[in-house]
Amino acid sequence: MIYILGVFFDNFIPKWHSQAEKIDYNVFILVVKGKVKYSINGEQIIAEKGDLVFIPSGTLRGAENHESGEHQKYTVAFTIDKNVDYSNPFPIDKKFHKIKTRNPEYVKHRFERLFVDSRGDKKFRSYICVGVLQELLGMFARELDSPTITPSKVKYTSIIENYLLENYRKNIEIEQLAKLINRSPSYTISVFKELMGQSPIKYIHQLRIIEACNLLQNTDMTIGAISDYLGYYDPSYFSRMFKKLTSMSPKEFSMYGHQIEFSNLLT
Structure with missing residues (x-):
């Protein structure tokens, strides 16, 4: 059983920092804009836009704004019942993880929904919020379990996605997207689908x-x-x-x- 302790949205907070301490809860984070500097068990980690971060209970964690300025991020603090049902175990290894999410707009929307619902009707809040968090953690675990993806594929997909986000109301052909990354239409569809889980056309819709x-x-x-x-x-x-x-x-x-x-x- 998952128990949510709090859902937070840090919105460009000047001089933001979190003093180094050993936490007794899990932390799940989506960085929306800017960069965040973390100290994880003494190691310096930089999280930036589009990064999903999982910090397990028992970690010595500190954090502060990056030198480049303030940031936006969603943070969920939660615990897991020790009497967990091992027929359906927690899907993420209990160690620090940081990945670039493959579907940033949908993930961002779910974090937004989690933040809003955490402040909603108390009668149904816990059921709704735990459901949304479980979905996000499941997506995160699935991406962790996927094969390693080359930086070039991440770059190509990011170029295409950013173009689609800015132009989705227009009539877009696959050939246009292929020209953006100087690759063939078939490769363009393949690499986008590999990282985003759907074709560019379906993503537009x-x-x-x-x-x-x-x-x-x-x-x-x-x-x-x-x-x-x-x-x-x-x-x-x-x-x-x-x-x-x-x-x-x-x-x-x-x-x-x-x-x-x-x-x-x-x-």
């Missing part, structure tokens, strides 16, 4: 539908207007794609989406 969910819940835009804004232009095609990824129509989501866990949406 995912970004669009995530934004559509936001617009349906928080604006008065019509379904047709949202379709145009997101680059679909054909409202019926937009509705089919929306339902394919969320199992709901846009109209259904505008009515009931606030009741749905985001992790259950993108199927």
Whole structure:
């Protein structure tokens, strides 16, 4: 059983630091912007944007802002029941780990949701928050278990992802993405899928539908207007794609989406 002690968001805090001490809880971190300097059992570690960090209980840990300036990060402190069910053991080795997440936007969204829900209705808070944290830890463990990925693949994927994040509302062809990294279209699809778990085209649709969910819940835009804004232009095609990824129509989501866990949406 996991017990969440706290969920925190550090938002460019001047002179931020954490004095070196042996912690008796686990810490799970996503760095959103900037860099953080950690001391882990006497070793200096730098965590930067997109890094997921796991610091196990019993670690001598200290931390402070990097010399380059302040940072943004989400931090979850939690403990694990010693009487854990070993038929479903904790999936991460109890040692320090730091990796670059392969799906930063989704992971960031889940940390945001965890932060918000940790301050929500006490009646359901623990169940919802533990569920979100377990999902994040499971994704982290899966990435740790994956084969080593070369720095060049990480670089190529980062270039493509950043381009898609800035241009997902536009009509994008695979050939355009291939030119960004000077590789063939087939290689471009392959390397992106290896690191992100989906093709560039599916990632574009995912970004669009995530934004559509936001617009349906928080604006008065019509379904047709949202379709145009997101680059679909054909409202019926937009509705089919929306339902394919969320199992709901846009109209259904505008009515009931606030009741749905985001992790259950993108199927």
